[in-house]
Amino acid sequence: MKRMTETMSKRLKTFLLQAVLLLLCRMASAQQGGGTEVTGTVLSEKSEFLSGVTVEARTTGDENAITVMTDHKGVFIFRHLVAGKKYDFTFLSVGYEKNIYKGYLVKGGDQKNTLLVKLKENNNQLDEVVVTGQGLSVSKRRISTNVTTVTGKQLRDVPATRLDQLLQSQVPNAQFRLAGGQAGATSIIQTRGFNSAFANATPIIYVDGVRVDNLNTAPTIGMNLSGGISQGASTSAIADIPLENIDRIEFVNGGAATTLYGSDAANGVLQIFTKKRGGGKANFYAGVDLGLEKATNDYLHFKRTKDLLFKDGFYNKYSIGADGGTEDMGYSMGASYSKSNGTLIHNQNQIEKIDFKTGLYARIAKGLTYEGTFSYNNQSLNRVRNGNSGGYSGLWFAEDGASKITGPGFNPRLDDLSEADFARVRSFVDSAEMLQNNTSKVNRFQTSQVLKLQPLKNLQVKGTFGIDYRTQTEFSAVSLAYNRHIRSNSTGSLSKYDRNYLGITMELTGQYEAKVNDFSFLTTAGGQLFRNEDHQIGYIGQDIWDGAQTIDQAATKTSAEFFSRVANYGLFIQENIGFKNRYFVDLGVRGDGNSAFGSAIGVQYYPKAGVSYILSAEPFFTNWNQKIFTTVKIRANYGVAGTFPTPFANDRTVYFYGFNGNKSATMGLPGNNELRPEKSYSKEAGIDLGLLKDRLTLTVTYFNNRTKDALFRVPPAASTGRENMLRNLGIISNKGWEFSAAAAVVQQQDWEIKIRASANTVDNVVVSTGGAPFFNLSGMTSRTVQTVVREGYPVGYISGNYGTFNADGTMAGTTPQTFLGSTIPTLTGSMGLNARYKRLSLFANADYQQGGYLDNWDKQFRINYGASTDGVPSAEIAKNGTTNWLNYSQLFVQKSDFIKVRTLGILYDMDKSVIGNHITRLTLGLTAVNPFNFVASESDPEAVMPGGAQGQGTATTGGLNYASYSAPRQFIFSAKINF
Numbered sequence: 001m002k003r004m005t006e007t008m009s010k011r012l013k014t015f016l017l018q019a020v021l022l023l024l025c026r027m028a029s030a031q032q033g034g035g036t037e038v039t040g041t042v043l044s045e046k047s048e049f050l051s052g053v054t055v056e057a058r059t060t061g062d063e064n065a066i067t068v069m070t071d072h073k074g075v076f077i078f079r080h081l082v083a084g085k086k087y088d089f090t091f092l093s094v095g096y097e098k099n100i101y102k103g104y105l106v107k108g109g110d111q112k113n114t115l116l117v118k119l120k121e122n123n124n125q126l127d128e129v130v131v132t133g134q135g136l137s138v139s140k141r142r143i144s145t146n147v148t149t150v151t152g153k154q155l156r157d158v159p160a161t162r163l164d165q166l167l168q169s170q171v172p173n174a175q176f177r178l179a180g181g182q183a184g185a186t187s188i189i190q191t192r193g194f195n196s197a198f199a200n201a202t203p204i205i206y207v208d209g210v211r212v213d214n215l216n217t218a219p220t221i222g223m224n225l226s227g228g229i230s231q232g233a234s235t236s237a238i239a240d241i242p243l244e245n246i247d248r249i250e251f252v253n254g255g256a257a258t259t260l261y262g263s264d265a266a267n268g269v270l271q272i273f274t275k276k277r278g279g280g281k282a283n284f285y286a287g288v289d290l291g292l293e294k295a296t297n298d299y300l301h302f303k304r305t306k307d308l309l310f311k312d313g314f315y316n317k318y319s320i321g322a323d324g325g326t327e328d329m330g331y332s333m334g335a336s337y338s339k340s341n342g343t344l345i346h347n348q349n350q351i352e353k354i355d356f357k358t359g360l361y362a363r364i365a366k367g368l369t370y371e372g373t374f375s376y377n378n379q380s381l382n383r384v385r386n387g388n389s390g391g392y393s394g395l396w397f398a399e400d401g402a403s404k405i406t407g408p409g410f411n412p413r414l415d416d417l418s419e420a421d422f423a424r425v426r427s428f429v430d431s432a433e434m435l436q437n438n439t440s441k442v443n444r445f446q447t448s449q450v451l452k453l454q455p456l457k458n459l460q461v462k463g464t465f466g467i468d469y470r471t472q473t474e475f476s477a478v479s480l481a482y483n484r485h486i487r488s489n490s491t492g493s494l495s496k497y498d499r500n501y502l503g504i505t506m507e508l509t510g511q512y513e514a515k516v517n518d519f520s521f522l523t524t525a526g527g528q529l530f531r532n533e534d535h536q537i538g539y540i541g542q543d544i545w546d547g548a549q550t551i552d553q554a555a556t557k558t559s560a561e562f563f564s565r566v567a568n569y570g571l572f573i574q575e576n577i578g579f580k581n582r583y584f585v586d587l588g589v590r591g592d593g594n595s596a597f598g599s600a601i602g603v604q605y606y607p608k609a610g611v612s613y614i615l616s617a618e619p620f621f622t623n624w625n626q627k628i629f630t631t632v633k634i635r636a637n638y639g640v641a642g643t644f645p646t647p648f649a650n651d652r653t654v655y656f657y658g659f660n661g662n663k664s665a666t667m668g669l670p671g672n673n674e675l676r677p678e679k680s681y682s683k684e685a686g687i688d689l690g691l692l693k694d695r696l697t698l699t700v701t702y703f704n705n706r707t708k709d710a711l712f713r714v715p716p717a718a719s720t721g722r723e724n725m726l727r728n729l730g731i732i733s734n735k736g737w738e739f740s741a742a743a744a745v746v747q748q749q750d751w752e753i754k755i756r757a758s759a760n761t762v763d764n765v766v767v768s769t770g771g772a773p774f775f776n777l778s779g780m781t782s783r784t785v786q787t788v789v790r791e792g793y794p795v796g797y798i799s800g801n802y803g804t805f806n807a808d809g810t811m812a813g814t815t816p817q818t819f820l821g822s823t824i825p826t827l828t829g830s831m832g833l834n835a836r837y838k839r840l841s842l843f844a845n846a847d848y849q850q851g852g853y854l855d856n857w858d859k860q861f862r863i864n865y866g867a868s869t870d871g872v873p874s875a876e877i878a879k880n881g882t883t884n885w886l887n888y889s890q891l892f893v894q895k896s897d898f899i900k901v902r903t904l905g906i907l908y909d910m911d912k913s914v915i916g917n918h919i920t921r922l923t924l925g926l927t928a929v930n931p932f933n934f935v936a937s938e939s940d941p942e943a944v945m946p947g948g949a950q951g952q953g954t955a956t957t958g959g960l961n962y963a964s965y966s967a968p969r970q971f972i973f974s975a976k977i978n979f
Helices: 002-032 152-156 163-167 220-224 255-261 305-309 394-399 419-434 480-485 857-865 874-880
Strands: 036-044 054-059 066-069 075-081 086-092 099-105 114-119 148-151 175-178 187-190 204-207 246-252 269-274 280-294 313-325 329-340 351-365 368-382 437-456 459-478 493-516 519-542 556-579 583-594 604-614 629-643 654-659 662-667 678-691 696-714 725-747 751-761 763-768 775-779 785-789 797-805 811-821 827-837 840-850 853-856 893-895 898-909 921-935 969-978
Touching (some): 036 054, 036 086, 086 114, 163 187, 220 556, 255 604, 255 629, 305 394, 394 419, 419 480, 811 853, 853 857
Parallel strands (some): 036 114
Antiparallel strands (some): 036 075, 054 066, 086 099, 280 969, 437 459, 556 583, 583 604, 775 785, 785 797, 853 893, 921 969
């Protein structure tokens, strides 16, 4: 691994040197070249400067277009056009209608070439160009699926420290839930239910065409070694994807749109595109975010818990950047530093983060361009023990009544304590929290290198190479002083876990467009190779002196290692046929080979077929009065996407261990040469409407996904001595509706009000397990509470003991392992408001869920320790005390319905007359993050155990609330300046 990394480092340095030399040569040749200058300004209909607009200049019959970008003042400059020639100028920007300025004759001599262009805002965005699902650029009108685009403008003013938090309430057909307030805590992402019982519902994530690590569960070593990892709360690989310089984000949530991504795209595809260039001379910007953080204490049972564990924190972020460029080259770079000292005492959930991102663009030769990005992220996180980490943890001690058995033992009813007794508890907790030392450090490097060649007018070829390299180190020091303080007989210990992930992506895609009379043909073909390696090492030293930072001095040492590698190659081809620019047929297929497939399987194929019909483009429709119906698009598709099995599960192995000082061997994995991917067969139909001149847009989609060959573990006969075998046996069904709407309620020069809302339903059920026994995803033992996968039920439902009671309230009996409720909400959605009066803007974003359930394990523990008797019949407590506390678990299952306001803020764009000539823009803002929660349960429906008990990367539905911290509230003042 070390030798391979050194070789890759040398190759990368050589490549960077060559790229820099090439760019310098290109700059020199550009400065020496002649030509006539054409300048212009692009405005919105409200006369606002539009930055980042792509402007293409093309002469009649020319194969290639020359492109530039508008700067922060909406200005674009072409420096090398030919006088006396006619040019067509095309203006493209997400959220605005395409504008083509035809036949402009470039003047020569001293005559000025100046253009003024206004772009009309397009709420319907039927002709918006997207990439996701097609390999290369395509107009939305041609595709049979719904691709959600989140623009940089939408993201720019929302303060966030991580990608999944940024997308909360922004993506209408997906739900992003942060699973707690731990630093870097994982998130649970749901879109169209759960297609697998063994694979996470997290979509594939691409950054500038390169696949990146998206692990959202505890890693294998963290689950296998005693002591766990991340102190009971999984860290997220999504959390450290750099946020700097994001231009736009595209998301597709399954169906035919993900077919071209092959063997692990069943949960959708999320693509992040960053800025590669600016326009004109250098534009510099800087920003500062300063704010107060307060703990979200809405769900605490005892009022005094707040005084024991929480404090107010401070958040600060500083960012700088610059961009600029010409038609020959451009650049965009940004960097930021942020620190949150958290809302737990002794800064136990502190986060410190550094992000750096740069993008480069160069026109190397006629028809050949280069785009490159480089990013680096560094994070330092403090971690605090959650309830499911074992031993003492703050919330378990205070909220669950464990203060009765931990340390010297206290009265668990905190609010009933005298001031003197509470002072003793406070002193104990303060020392217990101070003596903890748990940290996580992350370093991440990403690069994307893209060459685009246009040898013919209608042919484009794109080659992509990229790397995602991520290292994560978890460290936990349990001192002897800490153990003595909590009255534990354990000796001091050090635990350390290292995870190194290396992902390599290579892709070559070509697209050819042809027109024959009323027909148009868009042919896309390509190949992709990706290779991921995951190397983990964990080591624990026991009986060690306080203050030691390495395990060298430990009396006993334990270690473990995990290595996973998967390689996937795929070829795809698709044909998009249009007739009269209103009838479209989309056909395609991808074939994949994968190292995780069994040797008898071979290439797996993923076909797709779709149709779309622009009814509003019919002549008879355009002749009608279109005051009500402006745009009507009808679409339907069928597609297959996959989820590949666990790497190495197809191989037969032997395990070697030490026994009595000698080597010993046992049977390992039984292997399965017929192991294949789970395949999700998706049917989808929908309609996109633009009403009232597209001031109101409505999208309705029905989907029906059926996963076949679902993976389940099958236990062999006990006499074989073998482990469970992973086999393709099951069927899982997901079906439902997706609705999203947006309305421009007011669109005037001074006033603007826009609202949006979405609603998504899902009906999830495990149709068949193929005879495999049911198993748990997370939770404790079968006699307590678990989330379970079982035939005839939703994935990850709550299973526990259901108690029945006599008429007098005493317990009559219990039924074990009973269905107590589904963890998957049947309805999710989001809503947003943007309002503007002149230079003052207001925004609000919220999301919600309904129809799911959670188990309040904290409440059940309080019964056990006598901290509360809420929810249990008084007669039962009087007769049996708490002896039956595990036999009536249904009493602690609650609805997980909620409405949560994610962001609420105001912005003011300072007038030019106030800020002067040297500053081009100054924006001031005040934002509240997570200000309001409206929930049906007593505990936080998001702060749950994410799951993953069956292994790294497996399904996570949540549903069990066990001494987990909620995400804090933030009140942030922002200032952003351009000059």
